[in-house]
Amino acid sequence: xxxxxxxxxxxxxxxxxxxxxxxxxxxxxxxxxxxxxxxxxxxxxxxxxxxxxxxxxxxxxxxxxxxxxxxxxxxxxxxxxxxxxxxxxxxx
Numbered sequence: 001x002x003x004x005x006x007x008x009x010x011x012x013x014x015x016x017x018x019x020x021x022x023x024x025x026x027x028x029x030x031x032x033x034x035x036x037x038x039x040x041x042x043x044x045x046x047x048x049x050x051x052x053x054x055x056x057x058x059x060x061x062x063x064x065x066x067x068x069x070x071x072x073x074x075x076x077x078x079x080x081x082x083x084x085x086x087x088x089x090x091x092x
Contacts, residue, residue: 016076
């Protein structure tokens with residue numbers, strides 16, 4: 001990992017969380033496991049279904065697992081890149 005101090009990582013994760021919108025596709029740095037089961041795969045795009053900013057300061061992106069069909073909360077620390085869709089997602 002990079003030789004960054006914790007405050008820089010917090011600022012970077014906050015920036016990523018603010019830049020990513022509902023409907024964007026995110027890619028993870030590594031496979032994501034819940035218990036002993038892989039829920040999300042590195043290199044696969046996952047559409048952001050919701051964003052959560054908890055009162056304790058924890059920010060999460062909600063995606064759906066292709067393998068388990070569960071909704072998974074992902075920390076912005078795990079996001080390595082993202083893409084915006086050509087057509088914006090409109091929620092009415």
